[in-house]
Amino acid sequence: MNSLIYDNLTLHTDKYQINMMYAHWVQGTLNDKAVFEAYFRKLPFGGGYAVFAGIERIVHYVQHLRFGDEEINYLREQEENYQEEFLEELRKFRFTGNLHAMKEGTLVFANEPLIRVEARVFEAQLIETALLNVMNFQTLIATKASRVKQAAGEDILMEFGTRRAQEADAAIWGARAAYISGFHATSNMRAGMLFGIPTKGTHAHAWIQGHDTEEEAFRRYAEALPNQVTLLVDTYNTLKSGVPNAIRIAHELKKQGKKLNAIRLDSGDLAYLSQRARQMLDDAGLNGVQIMASNDLDENIIVNLKAQGARIDSWGVGTQLITAADQPALGGVYKLVARERKGEYLPVIKVSGNPEKMTNPGFKDVYRIVNKETGRAEADYITLREEEDVKREERIKLFDPVHPYIHKFIDHYEAIPLLHPIFSDGELVYELPELQSIRSYHEKQLQLFWPQYLRKLNPEGYRVNLSMKAWQLKMDLIHQHQE
Numbered sequence: 001m002n003s004l005i006y007d008n009l010t011l012h013t014d015k016y017q018i019n020m021m022y023a024h025w026v027q028g029t030l031n032d033k034a035v036f037e038a039y040f041r042k043l044p045f046g047g048g049y050a051v052f053a054g055i056e057r058i059v060h061y062v063q064h065l066r067f068g069d070e071e072i073n074y075l076r077e078q079e080e081n082y083q084e085e086f087l088e089e090l091r092k093f094r095f096t097g098n099l100h101a102m103k104e105g106t107l108v109f110a111n112e113p114l115i116r117v118e119a120r121v122f123e124a125q126l127i128e129t130a131l132l133n134v135m136n137f138q139t140l141i142a143t144k145a146s147r148v149k150q151a152a153g154e155d156i157l158m159e160f161g162t163r164r165a166q167e168a169d170a171a172i173w174g175a176r177a178a179y180i181s182g183f184h185a186t187s188n189m190r191a192g193m194l195f196g197i198p199t200k201g202t203h204a205h206a207w208i209q210g211h212d213t214e215e216e217a218f219r220r221y222a223e224a225l226p227n228q229v230t231l232l233v234d235t236y237n238t239l240k241s242g243v244p245n246a247i248r249i250a251h252e253l254k255k256q257g258k259k260l261n262a263i264r265l266d267s268g269d270l271a272y273l274s275q276r277a278r279q280m281l282d283d284a285g286l287n288g289v290q291i292m293a294s295n296d297l298d299e300n301i302i303v304n305l306k307a308q309g310a311r312i313d314s315w316g317v318g319t320q321l322i323t324a325a326d327q328p329a330l331g332g333v334y335k336l337v338a339r340e341r342k343g344e345y346l347p348v349i350k351v352s353g354n355p356e357k358m359t360n361p362g363f364k365d366v367y368r369i370v371n372k373e374t375g376r377a378e379a380d381y382i383t384l385r386e387e388e389d390v391k392r393e394e395r396i397k398l399f400d401p402v403h404p405y406i407h408k409f410i411d412h413y414e415a416i417p418l419l420h421p422i423f424s425d426g427e428l429v430y431e432l433p434e435l436q437s438i439r440s441y442h443e444k445q446l447q448l449f450w451p452q453y454l455r456k457l458n459p460e461g462y463r464v465n466l467s468m469k470a471w472q473l474k475m476d477l478i479h480q481h482q483e
């Protein structure tokens, strides 16, 4: 991984985290261990699943946490409360804890731990903000991209979002997230260089406007880039000028033993125009010339265009994807679930009038329960760490926490642990996978689920269940607090 994209992100945190670190230092509790879990409460885009992403950046962030002179001087200036000895303590700061997380590309669901941090509270508190920042954005874009991919099927998908993204980081990490979920290429050259994503590009309207005629513009462009050229045909009049000019150029290329790769439609009725353009190309003997579309596309428009019989072979998707336009935030949270007291972990809960905001207490694990007969996932199962039955793949009870009387027992299953060790006592113990293998892992993940959980519109809710013990612990703590 090229380190060019990484700044020192140590102060990429909210001031309240440093205030709490300071208060722990003052009170002598900084070394007490704490366990936090990151998760989201509601699936985005009204979908049935999300695609987890962000670990690569999080690993680099955690590995490089350092308070240097610049950071320390800044903190000294900013907060008169901070004592010099505290700032000295920060100089020694390293992440020394354990961090477990889902693998990038995993299909994930609401209310299950995606990242679990067990560390000195001093460390675990600092990293909340950056962890959520990265996880929320990258997971959101990977999820949106997966929906677009579902709509496009086997068609080629290009990520065109950079110019409309919320700044540079969002553009490149968003391009990476899209690639994980099955996009084929990005237009962002830096994302290509940094992550090894294939890059593709056509040309802009400016190229056409910059010549006396559209035909001349096409010809000059094809002369310069004769291999795999795609011509944008909508600058003046798609059917009367753009397509006929492109056909002329295609014939000229043919004579040179070259080939026009595609035309691109970027405005107007894409269903109608693609059908007419297809006919014109076919009539000219150019069946091999493909049609590409762009213009504020998203998964719904793509499905709709296909339903209208659009003849589009490849799709350029920008704004709607990179900004997650219909849901601009995932809403992931990072909650304390256990804290050390006298050398033992004490489970803690956040009680709330809103049942959705009630946390699941305790040091937990999460397993994907895969039916051995069907090979499909039945549920994700959250247990307390010490529970053994699921590890031994013995009979477990799946029940709906909202309606506990609805339950079923399951015997013949494989329990796949979803949280993988990433840092152990501060050491990186996880080998970051190649982007290609994250992408193929994601594809395999999709095959693990029945289609009713994956469909874009009104999917069935996939079960995320608490074990009886985890549920009982939650009930006990709620009752304790009520008393």
Ligand SMILES: Nc1ncnc2c1ncn2[C@@H]1O[C@H](COP(=O)(O)OP(=O)(O)OP(=O)(O)O)[C@@H](O)[C@H]1O
Pocket (backbone or CB within 6 Å): 266, 267, 268, 269, 270, 271, 272, 294, 295, 296, 297, 301, 304, 305, 308
């Ligand atoms: N047949 C179609 N069915 C549904 N949506 C379509 C169809 N054709 C195009 N769209 C989408 O409708 C929107 C049209 O956007 P807009 O109103 O900006 O039109 P435009 O053709 O780009 O106009 P302009 O030339 O002024 O930019 C885009 O999101 C486009 O992807």
Ligand SMILES: O=P(O)(O)OC[C@H]1O[C@H](OP(=O)(O)OP(=O)(O)O)[C@H](O)[C@@H]1O
Pocket (backbone or CB within 6 Å): 160, 161, 163, 164, 203, 204, 205, 206, 266, 294, 295, 296, 297, 316, 317, 318, 319, 320
């Ligand atoms: O519509 P999006 O999904 O965001 O995809 C990216 C858009 O960016 C370009 O338009 P722009 O008007 O910026 O430049 P152009 O002059 O090359 O068309 C391109 O033609 C797409 O329409």
Ligand SMILES: O=C(O)c1cccnc1
Pocket (backbone or CB within 6 Å): 160, 161, 187, 200, 201, 202, 203, 294, 316, 318
């Ligand atoms: O290559 C393209 O056609 C392209 C790239 C970025 C944005 N819009 C289009």
